Amino acid sequence: MNVVRAERIKLFSTRAPWWCGALSVLAPLAFTTLFFALAGSEVTASVGNTQLATGIGRTVALVLAVLAATSDASWGTLRLTFQAVPTRVPALLAKGAVVVLVCAVLGLLAGVGSWGIASLVRPDADLALHSAADWRLVLGQTVTFAFTGLLGVGVGLLLRSTALALTLVLVWTQLVEGLVLLIPRVGPDVYPWLPFFAAGQFAGGDFTQAALNVTPAFGPWGYLAYFGGICVAFFVAGVVTANRRDA
Amino acid sequence: MLETHGLTKSYGETLAVDALTFTAEAGRVTGFLGPNGAGKSTTMRLLLGLDTPTAGTAHIDGKPYRQLADPLRTVGALLDATWRHPGRSARQHLRWLAATNGLPDRRVGEVLELVGLGSVAKKRAGEFSLGMLQRLGIATALLGDPKVLLFDEPVNGLDPEGVLWVRQLMHSLAADGRTVFVSSHLLPEMEQTAQDLVVIGRGRLTYQGTMADFVHRAGSRGVRVHTPQADTLRAALAEHGIACTGEGDALVVSEVDSDTVGDIAFTVGATLHELSPLAGSLEQAYLELTGQTAEFTSGGAR
Numbered sequence: 001m002n003v004v005r006a007e008r009i010k011l012f013s014t015r016a017p018w019w020c021g022a023l024s025v026l027a028p029l030a031f032t033t034l035f036f037a038l039a040g041s042e043v044t045a046s047v048g049n050t051q052l053a054t055g056i057g058r059t060v061a062l063v064l065a066v067l068a069a070t071s072d073a074s075w076g077t078l079r080l081t082f083q084a085v086p087t088r089v090p091a092l093l094a095k096g097a098v099v100v101l102v103c104a105v106l107g108l109l110a111g112v113g114s115w116g117i118a119s120l121v122r123p124d125a126d127l128a129l130h131s132a133a134d135w136r137l138v139l140g141q142t143v144t145f146a147f148t149g150l151l152g153v154g155v156g157l158l159l160r161s162t163a164l165a166l167t168l169v170l171v172w173t174q175l176v177e178g179l180v181l182l183i184p185r186v187g188p189d190v191y192p193w194l195p196f197f198a199a200g201q202f203a204g205g206d207f208t209q210a211a212l213n214v215t216p217a218f219g220p221w222g223y224l225a226y227f228g229g230i231c232v233a234f235f236v237a238g239v240v241t242a243n244r245r246d247a
Numbered sequence: 248m249l250e251t252h253g254l255t256k257s258y259g260e261t262l263a264v265d266a267l268t269f270t271a272e273a274g275r276v277t278g279f280l281g282p283n284g285a286g287k288s289t290t291m292r293l294l295l296g297l298d299t300p301t302a303g304t305a306h307i308d309g310k311p312y313r314q315l316a317d318p319l320r321t322v323g324a325l326l327d328a329t330w331r332h333p334g335r336s337a338r339q340h341l342r343w344l345a346a347t348n349g350l351p352d353r354r355v356g357e358v359l360e361l362v363g364l365g366s367v368a369k370k371r372a373g374e375f376s377l378g379m380l381q382r383l384g385i386a387t388a389l390l391g392d393p394k395v396l397l398f399d400e401p402v403n404g405l406d407p408e409g410v411l412w413v414r415q416l417m418h419s420l421a422a423d424g425r426t427v428f429v430s431s432h433l434l435p436e437m438e439q440t441a442q443d444l445v446v447i448g449r450g451r452l453t454y455q456g457t458m459a460d461f462v463h464r465a466g467s468r469g470v471r472v473h474t475p476q477a478d479t480l481r482a483a484l485a486e487h488g489i490a491c492t493g494e495g496d497a498l499v500v501s502e503v504d505s506d507t508v509g510d511i512a513f514t515v516g517a518t519l520h521e522l523s524p525l526a527g528s529l530e531q532a533y534l535e536l537t538g539q540t541a542e543f544t545s546g547g548a549r
Binding site: 003005006010013076080081083086091246247 | 292295296297298299312313315318319324326327329330331332333334335336339340342343344346347348349387
């Protein structure tokens with residue numbers, strides 16, 4: 001498990017992961033506080049809606065994961081890693097494992113934290129976790145964040161350039177997924193197949209789902225499998241590519 | 248020991264390394280020379296398994312690099328001193344690298360002291376000068392106490408004291424029985440550092456052998472003489488049919504060795520203040536050899 005230890009030291013010995021980690025938890029907490037304190041009747045105080053802002057945290061976790069891969073590739077430390085671990089794949093899997101674990105913890109904190117702070121802000125509302133679905137919505141962030149970490153490492157390994165990879169994932173999460181709906185006719189048909197919509201169906205607020213006329217393609221667990229499949233595919237592609245090409 | 252056999256690497260149409268066969272022996276410093284673009288760095292990357300050869304093999308102690316378990320314990324390399332994250336401290340940089348091969352954390356402190364970075368171990372590597380980065384890179388190479396060491400341009404950016412330190416380090420590493428393979432553009436420095444040479448041009452081997460043999464190729468450049476009785480000596484040399492040049496007290500005598508010049512001076516009673524054979528230099532020998540094979544030549548400069 002030497003390689004896992006090495007990747008852990010790597011990740012925690014620079015500043016960016018700490019900032020990203022803090023932001024991916026604090027940003028959802030802050031927005032959830034504002035939503036529940038200020039929105040009044042526009043946002044129903046339900047367990048699902050406590051997770052409305054976790055998507056922001058998930059995007060920051062994605063940035064953390066992308067950086068974990070691209071900073072290695074662009075500063076030459078990936079070459080040193082391959083020099084030290086010439087079979088390459090163990091080192092790349094270790095990076096994936098460390099990032100997945102960190103993102104899972106962030107997801108747990110963001111999910112449970114958002115629910116907790118919403119309960120504090122609106123003590124009058126019934127936000128208790130009654131059903132399995134309620135538990136899934138809150139604790140499910142652990143899984144969606146973890147898969148998002150895997151996706152980020154995969155994209156980072158494929159693209160190698162920090163600027164390129166960050167631009168791509170931010171444009172995708174912040175613009176493309178929202179704008180697809182505006183495409184006449186095909187938009188609403190494509191939207192239910194987008195990866196982060198899928199993640200939100202497993203664990204997230206139902207704000208968009210309720211407000212938009214979109215028919216989900218799967219149930220929550222089907223969507224988790226779909227989202228997880230996409231993330232694993234990107235990760236595998238990243239590992240295979242980095243293993244094959246000249247460093 | 249380090250050996251390549253028919254090592255070839257092509258990038259599309261460009262042949263970067265062309266059927267390269269050479270060895271670097273244990274217990275010796277082997278210099279690796281060649282003009283810019285000759286394929287030195289590519290060869291280094293092939294040796295370390297970072298690039299996959301198109302054909303041929305590169306073996307370290309009889310094995311391809313990729314088959315070495317915990318390779319840092321066998322091979323240490325400094326290919327590019329800028330391979331570090333600028334936000335990570337020198338200590339953390341070496342710590343993660345040590346962890347990959349199960350090397351103890353204690354070793355990190357040892358190599359940092361060895362290269363003289365002990366006092367800046369906690370400083371972020373982004374604040375390091377090029378000279379400090381070279382020292383960090385050398386620490387990286389020494390981390391696993393390896394038998395084989397590869398250095399690409401290790402004295403770049405070092406001050407004269409640092410250059411001397413690197414030279415002494417190379418000598419002591421080789422004296423321990425290790426294989427030291429080092430490239431450099433600083434030929435006078437290389438002349439003092441390496442005992443063996445591998446010279447390449449356009450990806451091909453142009454020389455492999457000892458430094459002494461290589462320098463000898465440049466031939467003798469005569470003998471330099473300083474004497475207050477220059478006219479007397481000049482006349483005596485002319486009697487023996489030996490040509491000489493130079494003005495005043497200083498003469499350069501060609502085509503004979505220093506023994507002959509000394510004997511003649513003694514017979515005519517000329518006091519010698521200096522009598523030094525002008526041996527060919529590595530620089531001369533190198534420029535003569537690579538004149539034809541340089542990838543990029545500078546027009547009228549030669």
